[in-house]
Structure formats: C-alpha cells, structure tokens
Amino acid sequence: MVLMRIIAAKFVRLTHFLVFIYLIIGWVLPWWQAWVIHLSLTIITRIHWRMNHRRCIFTTWEVQLKGEEFVEDHEEGWFVKEVFEIVTNWRPSTTFVRRLMMAWMYSAALLSGIRLFLN
Numbered sequence: 001m002v003l004m005r006i007i008a009a010k011f012v013r014l015t016h017f018l019v020f021i022y023l024i025i026g027w028v029l030p031w032w033q034a035w036v037i038h039l040s041l042t043i044i045t046r047i048h049w050r051m052n053h054r055r056c057i058f059t060t061w062e063v064q065l066k067g068e069e070f071v072e073d074h075e076e077g078w079f080v081k082e083v084f085e086i087v088t089n090w091r092p093s094t095t096f097v098r099r100l101m102m103a104w105m106y107s108a109a110l111l112s113g114i115r116l117f118l119n
Contacts, residue, residue, distance in 0.1 A: 009065035016058035027111040035112040042109040
C-alpha cells in the first residue's frame with residue numbers, strides 16, 4: 001500500500017509538471033485547439049487557486065499521498081518555487097513567484113487569445 005502511494009504521488013508530481021509546462025508554452029504550439037485549451041486552462045487555474053485557499057489541487061493530492069502535513073509554503077507558487085530551485089539553485093520568495101506567475105500566465109493566455117483571434 002505504501003509503494004502504491006509513493007507511485008501515485010510521483011504520478012501526481014509528473015502530471016503537475018506537465019500542466020506547469022503547458023501553461024508556460026501552450027501559446028507557442030501550432031494548433032488552434034492547443035490555444036483554446038491553453039487559454040481556458042490558464043483562466044481555470046487562476047480561479048481554482050483563488051477558490052482553493054491559494055493551493056493547487058495537485059499540491060493537495062501530492063501532500064496527502066505522501067502523508068505529509070500542509071505547511072505555510074504549500075500554497076500558490078509552491079510547486080513553481082520547487083522547479084525554480086531545481087533549475088537555478090535559488091529559491092525565490094513567494095511574492096516574487098506570485099508576481100511572475102501572474103504576469104507570465106496572463107501574458108501567455110493573452111498570446112493564445114491573440115493567436116485564436118488572428119487564426
């Protein structure tokens with residue numbers, strides 16, 4: 001049972017990472033369907049964070065599967081901080097990550113919207 005929870009937690013983390021990557025580069029993809037999904041997913045993600053106490057459902061699932069307790073850091077941007085730290089060896093502040101995510105997500109969604117409009 002413990003092994004299944006570990007595998008499930010790793011699967012959730014992988015899914016979280018794939019969604020994260022899609023939110024970053026979805027507007028670049030060459031298909032209009034990708035832009036529709038990207039624009040919708042970005043808006044849904046922002047609303048979800050607001051409705052779920054600034055916590056992503058993937059973070060919630062991963063923490064529960066690992067049997068850990070939520071800490072203050074497990075809020076909006078926690079996963080982005082984790083990825084940022086792995087890539088740069090620097091763990092940014094929550095404020096920095098929130099501002100970066102908001103700017104990037106809305107800019108990328110706008111680009112998807114523009115591409116849809118021009119298509």
